[in-house]
Amino acid sequence: MCVEALEQAMGKKKKKERYPITMGVRQLREHDVEFTPKLYTYVEKGGTRVSSEELQVPEHNVVKTLIFEDQDGDPLVILQHGDHEVAPGLLAKAIGQKSTKPCAPEVAQKHSGYLVGGTSPFGLKTALPIYAEETIFDLDFICINAGKRGFLIELDPAELDRVLQPVRVVVAQPDAPEEDSDHAGW
Numbered sequence: 001m002c003v004e005a006l007e008q009a010m011g012k013k014k015k016k017e018r019y020p021i022t023m024g025v026r027q028l029r030e031h032d033v034e035f036t037p038k039l040y041t042y043v044e045k046g047g048t049r050v051s052s053e054e055l056q057v058p059e060h061n062v063v064k065t066l067i068f069e070d071q072d073g074d075p076l077v078i079l080q081h082g083d084h085e086v087a088p089g090l091l092a093k094a095i096g097q098k099s100t101k102p103c104a105p106e107v108a109q110k111h112s113g114y115l116v117g118g119t120s121p122f123g124l125k126t127a128l129p130i131y132a133e134e135t136i137f138d139l140d141f142i143c144i145n146a147g148k149r150g151f152l153i154e155l156d157p158a159e160l161d162r163v164l165q166p167v168r169v170v171v172a173q174p175d176a177p178e179e180d181s182d183h184a185g186w
Contacts (some may be wrong), residue, residue, distance in 0.1 A: 022147030023113065023123025028155075031163045035153040038143055042117065042150035048082025051152055055143065059083040062152070063136055063144040065119045067108035067128075070097040075111040077121050079132040079144070079166060085173040094169040095131065118149040121164055132166040 019025075019037035028035055040054040052059035062082035068091065069075050076095070080086050092100040102108075105116040113125025121130055121144070136142060136157050143152040160166055 020146070020148045020151055022120065022151070023125075024120035024145070024147035025123070025153075027123040027163065028146075028153070028159075031159075033155060033159050033163060035146075035155040035159075037146070038152040038154055040150055040152070044117070051143070052082060055152065057143055057154075061139055061142050063142045063157075065112075065121045065145055067103045067112055067119065068100045069103050069107070070095070071099045075103060075107070075126075075128055076100075077112075077124070077128050077130040077166075078169075078171065079121060079130070079136060079160070080172065081133060081136065084133070086171050087173040090171040090173075091131070091169065094171055095129075095167075114145075114147055115149060118145055118147060118151070120145045120147040121160070121166075123147055130164050130166040131169045131171070132160060132164075133172055134168040134170055135172075137161070137168070 019039060038055050040051050043050045048059050048062040048064055052062045059082040063079050064082055066078045066080060066086060067075055068078055070092070078086055078091060088100045092098060103111065108116055108119065111126050111128060112119050114120060139157055141154055142157045143154050145151065146153040
């Protein structure tokens with residue numbers, strides 16, 4: 001008899017994994033989205049590399065939620081692969097603006113309602129236009145922040161379309177030449 005069946009026969013319940021109930025999780029539940037919670041130890045400025053290593057998922061499948069603004073200061077969300085950077089000029093061109101840049105952390109927090117490092121595209125404080133790198137939808141699964149530092153969820157990328165309806169764009173920073181590889185994260 002397996003351990004789980006034995007515990008059940010003895011009246012012991014299997015412990016459910018506990019995770020934060022954020023505004024993002026609430027929106028996912030409202031839309032009946034199936035997801036798997038993934039908790040990890042948050043490291044300041046560790047980025048997607050830390051979460052992908054700790055959760056043992058490819059960094060390409062970890063999708064970061066970034067809050068940018070256009071030349072008028074109007075905020076927007078851009079979803080990008082963890083192992084890529086957003087090219088602000090390509091983003092501006094893709095959305096028909098003159099320029100874009102990342103928001104300062106306090107501005108991003110004001111618009112999203114989340115701390116930087118815990119920003120989710122789900123359950124945003126303010127409705128914002130959402131854009132997503134089109135190749136995210138080619139993946140079998142993604143891990144994306146659920147609204148708290150150290151808390152990602154794994155889900156089918158098709159759920160992004162169903163719940164958020166983002167505009168698909170191609171805005172990944174082109175790879176740096178080999179001799180400049182030390183500057184690839186700039």
